Amino acid sequence: MSNKILSVKAKISIRFSDVDSLGIVWHGNYVKFFEDGREAFGKKYGLTNLDFIKVRLIPPVVKLNCDFKKPLMYGDSATIETKYIDSEAAKLIFSYTIFNDSTNEIVATGETTQVFLTIKRVLILTIPPFFENWKKKRGIIK
Amino acid sequence: MSNKILSVKAKISIRFSDVDSLGIVWHGNYVKFFEDGREAFGKKYGLTNLDFIKVRLIPPVVKLNCDFKKPLMYGDSATIETKYIDSEAAKLIFSYTIFNDSTNEIVATGETTQVFLTIKRVLILTIPPFFENWKKKRGIIK
Amino acid sequence: MSNKILSVKAKISIRFSDVDSLGIVWHGNYVKFFEDGREAFGKKYGLTNLDFIKVRLIPPVVKLNCDFKKPLMYGDSATIETKYIDSEAAKLIFSYTIFNDSTNEIVATGETTQVFLTIKRVLILTIPPFFENWKKKRGIIK
Amino acid sequence: MSNKILSVKAKISIRFSDVDSLGIVWHGNYVKFFEDGREAFGKKYGLTNLDFIKVRLIPPVVKLNCDFKKPLMYGDSATIETKYIDSEAAKLIFSYTIFNDSTNEIVATGETTQVFLTIKRVLILTIPPFFENWKKKRGIIK
Numbered sequence: 001m002s003n004k005i006l007s008v009k010a011k012i013s014i015r016f017s018d019v020d021s022l023g024i025v026w027h028g029n030y031v032k033f034f035e036d037g038r039e040a041f042g043k044k045y046g047l048t049n050l051d052f053i054k055v056r057l058i059p060p061v062v063k064l065n066c067d068f069k070k071p072l073m074y075g076d077s078a079t080i081e082t083k084y085i086d087s088e089a090a091k092l093i094f095s096y097t098i099f100n101d102s103t104n105e106i107v108a109t110g111e112t113t114q115v116f117l118t119i120k121r122v123l124i125l126t127i128p129p130f131f132e133n134w135k136k137k138r139g140i141i142k
Numbered sequence: 143m144s145n146k147i148l149s150v151k152a153k154i155s156i157r158f159s160d161v162d163s164l165g166i167v168w169h170g171n172y173v174k175f176f177e178d179g180r181e182a183f184g185k186k187y188g189l190t191n192l193d194f195i196k197v198r199l200i201p202p203v204v205k206l207n208c209d210f211k212k213p214l215m216y217g218d219s220a221t222i223e224t225k226y227i228d229s230e231a232a233k234l235i236f237s238y239t240i241f242n243d244s245t246n247e248i249v250a251t252g253e254t255t256q257v258f259l260t261i262k263r264v265l266i267l268t269i270p271p272f273f274e275n276w277k278k279k280r281g282i283i284k
Numbered sequence: 285m286s287n288k289i290l291s292v293k294a295k296i297s298i299r300f301s302d303v304d305s306l307g308i309v310w311h312g313n314y315v316k317f318f319e320d321g322r323e324a325f326g327k328k329y330g331l332t333n334l335d336f337i338k339v340r341l342i343p344p345v346v347k348l349n350c351d352f353k354k355p356l357m358y359g360d361s362a363t364i365e366t367k368y369i370d371s372e373a374a375k376l377i378f379s380y381t382i383f384n385d386s387t388n389e390i391v392a393t394g395e396t397t398q399v400f401l402t403i404k405r406v407l408i409l410t411i412p413p414f415f416e417n418w419k420k421k422r423g424i425i426k
Numbered sequence: 427m428s429n430k431i432l433s434v435k436a437k438i439s440i441r442f443s444d445v446d447s448l449g450i451v452w453h454g455n456y457v458k459f460f461e462d463g464r465e466a467f468g469k470k471y472g473l474t475n476l477d478f479i480k481v482r483l484i485p486p487v488v489k490l491n492c493d494f495k496k497p498l499m500y501g502d503s504a505t506i507e508t509k510y511i512d513s514e515a516a517k518l519i520f521s522y523t524i525f526n527d528s529t530n531e532i533v534a535t536g537e538t539t540q541v542f543l544t545i546k547r548v549l550i551l552t553i554p555p556f557f558e559n560w561k562k563k564r565g566i567i568k
Contacts, residue, residue, distance in 0.1 A: 013297070013320075015316060015319055015320065015323070016162065016163070016319055016323065016333050017162060017168045017170060017316060017319055019162060019163040020158065020159060020161060020162070020163065021158070021161040021162065021163060021165050021216055022484055022486065023163050024486065026159045027457070027486070027487040027490060028159055028454060028457030028458060028461070031453070031454035031457060032299060032301060032454060035299055035300055035301055035454070036297075036299065039299070039300065048359075049300050049358070050358065050359050058448055060448065060450065060453070060494065060497070061453040061494060062493065062494045062495075063491075063492070063493055063494070064453060064490070064491065064492045064494075065489075065490065065491035065492070066489070066490045066491070067488065067489055068486065068487060068488045068489070068490075069488075071486070071547070074163055074333070074334065075332075075334050121497070155439070155462075157458060157461055157462065157465070158461055158465065158475050159458060159461055164342055164344065166344065169315070169344070169345040169348060170312060170315035170316060170319070173311070173312035173315060174312060174441060174443060177312070177441055177442055177443055178439075178441065181441070181442065190501075191442050191500070192500065192501050200306055202306065202308065202311070202352065202355070203311040203352060204351065204352045204353075205349075205350070205351055205352070206311060206348070206349065206350045206352075207347075207348065207349035207350070208347070208348045208349070209346065209347055210344065210345060210346045210347070210348075211346075213344070213405070216475070216476065217474075217476050263355070300446065300447070301446060301452045301454060303446060303447040304442065304443060304445060304446070304447065305442070305445040305446065305447060305449050305500055307447050310443045312443060358447055
């Protein structure tokens with residue numbers, strides 16, 4: 001496994017409708033922020049959902065966890081940092097850290113794991129060529 | 143056009159996360175309630191999204207309007223009445239009335255219009271046979 | 285009424301999760317895009333939800349309509365133009381036009397109407413001083 | 427700690443709009459299903475968000491995890507079982523199991539942890555009286 005760190009920071013836009021009646025961003029909306037993070041990562045490094053779909057791979061999320069440390073409020077500005085976590089299994093793992101831009105405090109951390117299915121929804125047990133090539137191109141494996 | 147009235151009432155479940163920071167159901171969530179109403183109508187009368195998809199028709203919503211008259215709050219119980227509005231065009235129109243179960247007041251009314259596309263997303267200009275048969279079966283046309 | 289046009293354009297970010305099983309942005313999500321548009325307008329012209337809340341006004345949406353003309357897909361880039369529509373009543377009206385950035389086609393248009401409530405949720409029938417001052421400042425009224 | 431098991435089963439309604447472009451329920455929507463489960467539990471056992479808010483406690487979710495084992499599709503019928511997990515700390519923990527009603531297979535499992543804040547958002551470090559009484563009433567503690 002490589003020591004190479006691939007990560008990307010992206011602004012999160014907090015909508016009025018993201019906030020619940022307690023006045024804080026509803027916790028379920030962080031899953032969308034993680035998706036924003038993954039998307040920003042994918043755009044920077046060539047690994048979006050669309051890139052997978054083009055090579056006929058479906059990359060469903062099979063595991064999700066999130067720790068909520070501080071609330072975000074309407075009007076807050078926040079940033080998500082998305083980091084690629086390499087795995088020797090046929091998995092795509094990202095970790096996330098969300099920062100409040102004003103205080104620079106960590107408001108949440110999380111992780112998602114994706115696997116790869118064929119178009120017919122059969123689980124792929126070995127790293128698909130597209131993803132292996134991506135790892136090589138990015139210097140993660142040789 | 144027939145005088146026959148096809149309508150169905152369905153309970154709406156208001157989630158904690160449906161409520162915004164003003165303490166009322168966020169207005170955009172009513173679009174989901176309309177979908178619930180359409181779905182309940184479809185189940186009763188054999189006209190769900192799945193029924194269309196089975197005959198290779200895509201029924202996108204092309205027009206939506208909503209009037210919000212009273213707020214709904216977390217903990218409120220509400221009912222949506224969905225009424226079929228017949229049209230001679232190749233359109234599927236529903237009107238909606240949402241009631242607060244406690245006060246019996248109308249909280250919102252709305253209407254949606256759907257059209258029919260082929261799988262290749264070409265607009266169908268005449269009433270598709272599946273829908274025409276449905277109208278006959280339901281006594282809307284002869 | 286003034287001829288002054290106040291409008292703002294803002295990029296819309298289309299999430300993977302905004303797209304439904306027909307492969308297009310689910311129609312209900314346009315309500316969020318309208319909110320994005322309103323928010324961008326508010327930031328440019330000093331009229332966000334937060335600005336209202338600060339002066340103890342609640343500005344609920346009481347009317348919404350939307351016409352969906354073309355689908356948006358995952359990966360599409362779009363822009364919303366939000367235009368202030370002046371009214372002599374105690375109402376805040378915006379019209380929206382959403383463009384597909386690649387084709388420059390209009391994908392949707394819509395309009396929302398907001399009214400003003402006191403903190404105790406009583407409808408305000410005359411234009412509140414905060415909003416009247418805003419209109420003067422922006423050259424809409426004298 | 428007690429061996430008493432408090433749990434409740436509730437039907438999940440899968441909306442057309444819950445499904446993503448891969449044709450499966452978007453993973454982030456399971457957070458709503460967990461909320462449905464918690465709500466059903468709360469209604470059965472007197473421990474809803476509203477019950478907390480009435481005694482001026484805010485119960486934010488601070489930890490969430492979810493394992494997605496099988497996809498849910500539009501048209502599927504599913505059930506969530508929500509189980510109370512007792513903790514000696516000032517925490518409210520639930521575990522969730524979602525079943526596909528047709529196949530009876532487990533489609534997802536998850537867990538949430540909530541803490542208690544005062545109205546002024548100060549973390550409460552000891553079990554609040556309301557919650558302790560609830561535990562006694564339910565035979566979890568003596």
